[in-house]
Amino acid sequence: MTAKILDGAGVAKSIKDEVATEVAEYSKRGLRPGLAAVQVGDDPASQIYVSSKVRTCEQLGFYSERIELPGTTTTEELLALVRDLNSRDEIDGILIQLPLPKQADAALVLNSVDPAKDVDGFHPVNVGRLTLNEPGLRPCTPAGIIELIERYDIQLKGTRAVVMGRSRIVGLPVALLLLHKHATVTICHSRTQDLPSIAREADILIAAIGRTAMVDVSYIKPGAAVVDVGMNKVTMLDDLERYYGDDPKRRAAFEKNGYTLIGDVNPREAAEVAGYLSPVPGGVGPLTIAMLMRNTLTAMKMRRASWGVNTR
Numbered sequence: 459m460t461a462k463i464l465d466g467a468g469v470a471k472s473i474k475d476e477v478a479t480e481v482a483e484y485s486k487r488g489l490r491p492g493l494a495a496v497q498v499g500d501d502p503a504s505q506i507y508v509s510s511k512v513r514t515c516e517q518l519g520f521y522s523e524r525i526e527l528p529g530t531t532t533t534e535e536l537l538a539l540v541r542d543l544n545s546r547d548e549i550d551g552i553l554i555q556l557p558l559p560k561q562a563d564a565a566l567v568l569n570s571v572d573p574a575k576d577v578d579g580f581h582p583v584n585v586g587r588l589t590l591n592e593p594g595l596r597p598c599t600p601a602g603i604i605e606l607i608e609r610y611d612i613q614l615k616g617t618r619a620v621v622m623g624r625s626r627i628v629g630l631p632v633a634l635l636l637l638h639k640h641a642t643v644t645i646c647h648s649r650t651q652d653l654p655s656i657a658r659e660a661d662i663l664i665a666a667i668g669r670t671a672m673v674d675v676s677y678i679k680p681g682a683a684v685v686d687v688g689m690n691k692v693t694m695l696d697d698l699e700r701y702y703g704d705d706p707k708r709r710a711a712f713e714k715n716g717y718t719l720i721g722d723v724n725p726r727e728a729a730e731v732a733g734y735l736s737p738v739p740g741g742v743g744p745l746t747i748a749m750l751m752r753n754t755l756t757a758m759k760m761r762r763a764s765w766g767v768n769t770r
Contacts, residue, residue, distance in 0.1 A: 469605060
């Protein structure tokens with residue numbers, strides 16, 4: 459068996475195209491979604507992520523603001539900024555790029571964001587709405603995983619899903635989303651006993667544990683859909699060959715950068731037994747930004763509908 463690749467990049471492009479089409483129609487009526495991205499400090503990864511999000515906003519016709527603050531910014535200063543962004547009508551979504559510097563209280567800052575503008579879906583109000591399956595803004599990566607599964611017409615209703623990892627960012631919310639799609643869900647974690655045997659029961663296996671290539675053939679039910687949320691690096695040539703064989707693209711990336719990316723799933727073994735497999739990179743990653751854009755559009759529609767503005 460050779461697993462069918464779940465092309466997250468292709469699905470992300472489709473989502474962004476759909477969002478861009480909607481935004482163009484709203485723009486004719488004087489409505490334009492707005493996103494404010496707040497970056498504190500000069501963390502290189504954060505700079506890349508924020509730049510990518512702002513660039514995508516521009517491509518899709520959003521209004522966007524990139525707010526860059528020094529690494530010495532205090533909690534009080536961030537709270538004041540968020541209060542200002544909460545009050546501005548042209549801002550529909552507020553993104554606080556993590557991590558924040560140690561002196562800033564990240565939980566307090568994130569919880570100060572108006573839930574109606576919480577496009578990351580992390581606010582306790584939105585978590586509660588997710589739990590109760592009420593309308594609200596969903597966390598981007600988990601929502602992207604569901605989109606990926608559904609757009610490949612993979613059955614969710616009545617199937618057995620196993621989520622490896624219980625983080626508030628991915629594991630817990632994706633388990634709730636799967637449950638609301640009528641899957642039977644098991645959440646596994648570091649204290650789960652006989653993890654491989656539980657994972658092998660899954661028709662849909664979500665790996666979000668942060669362990670390089672931990673999920674091998676012993677974890678995978680033949681024909682299962684395997685979604686790899688991990689993002690790790692392979693820096694040793696022996697490991698590259700073990701996980702990717704003589705794949706020329708991987709070899710070229712390794713020689714150029716000194717590493718190649720890999721997830722929590724052993725791609726070489728998984729491809730032999732799984733029915734579907736998301737790659738790393740090019741799987742879940744691109745969907746996160748696409749769903750952020752859709753969340754911002756959704757936030758605009760929900761906020762303006764609450765004002766009595768027709769957004770249909």
